[in-house]
Amino acid sequence: MNLAEARAALKTAKRVAVLTGAGISAESGIPTFRDAQTxxxxxxxxxxxxxxxxxxxxxxxxxxxxxxxxxxxxxAQPNEGHRLLAGLEREKGEGFFLATQNVDGLHARAGSKRLVELHGNLLSAxxxxxxxxxxxxxxxxxxxxxxxxxxxxxxxxxVWFGEFLPEDALEAAQNAFHTCEVALIVGTSGVVYPAAGLALEAMAEGAVVIEINPDATELTPLLTFSLREKASAGLAQLLA
Structure with missing residues (x-):
């Protein structure tokens, strides 16, 4: 699959599921957990x-x-990547679903509503x-x-080391990726399970799975198409 075909698949899809990781928040200046240990x-x-x-x-x-x-x-403030995903949600309506591994709340602040935060939220207790x-x-x-x-x-x-993800959030994400036509895997290394398994679930059900990441990941060889870009740039190209 090439970029034009990926764009066309996303444009025509009625059901789109998205997984985001630390890469999308890095552009807002938020360090990863380990990078914050200074x-x-x-x-x-x-x-x-x-x-x-x-x-x-x-x-x-x-x-x-x-x-x-x-x-x-x-x-920190939401960046263009967060805003583009909020816009895609407005376009797709009830057919859109976003699962994030981030705990910064930036997706919600950018306007995303059909959202689950798999690892919790730093703004609450x-x-x-x-x-x-x-x-x-x-x-x-x-x-x-x-x-x-x-x-x-x-x-x-x-969610801390040794704890399970919230059952309702994980179940909602699994259902969305199980039934989507196109899945976007944005800014995540693909090594943290069970979240990383969502891409493979979508692939197994015949979905087009598109990765956006500046570096190749363990998932890259298994997916339909990969864009070697930062989150905001890759989403801008895909949604052009």
Whole structure:
């Protein structure tokens, strides 16, 4: 398949499923989890900052890390890639579905609505006793660990190492990729499962699966077409 054929397939498709990863947010200046481990945080393993045992051992330290990332995310803005996907959703309507591995909330801020956040959201926290999700206070008013309106301590609303993805979000994503005509895999390395398996599910059902990534990934040889571009540039070419 070439670019013109990929464009035509996307244009005529009534059901489109999209998976995005860190690559689309990098253009908004948001570092990946590991890239954010600089200075004081460079001496920690990821599991020391993002796992249930780490939180049980030192919730104050874990919250210090996540409060810093929360401030970074709030300072970032959606980029053209986020906006192009929001526009594609408006075009396709109910036939569109977006699953993201990112926790920065930029897709929603760009206008995406038919969306699941597979790994959670840094802008919110979860009541440890009730499981309810609440938005975090503004950074200048945030006290960590934060307390929910119920009076209970809250944990970051993200999926940690050793935890399962939210069942309802994963099921919705699997259903969308199982039934789509075209799938877009944007800015993701294709090594984090089960999210990476969504592309293979779509391929198995006969969908056209298009990857946008500046570098080849483990998925590249298995997919219908790949654009070696950053997220925004690749989406602009595909939607031209």
């Amino acid at each position: 200075g004081h945080w460079a001496r920690f393993r990821p599991e020391d900052l993002a796992s249930p045992p780490a939180y049980a051992r030192d919730p104050e330290m874990v919250w210090e890390w996540y409060a810093g990332r929360y401030r970074e995310v709030l300072n 979860r009541d440890e006793k009730t499981g309810e999700i609440f938005p975090l206070a503004a950074p200048n008013a945030l006290q960590t660990p934060p307390t929910s309106p119920n009076g209970n301590r809250m944990r970051p609303n993200v």
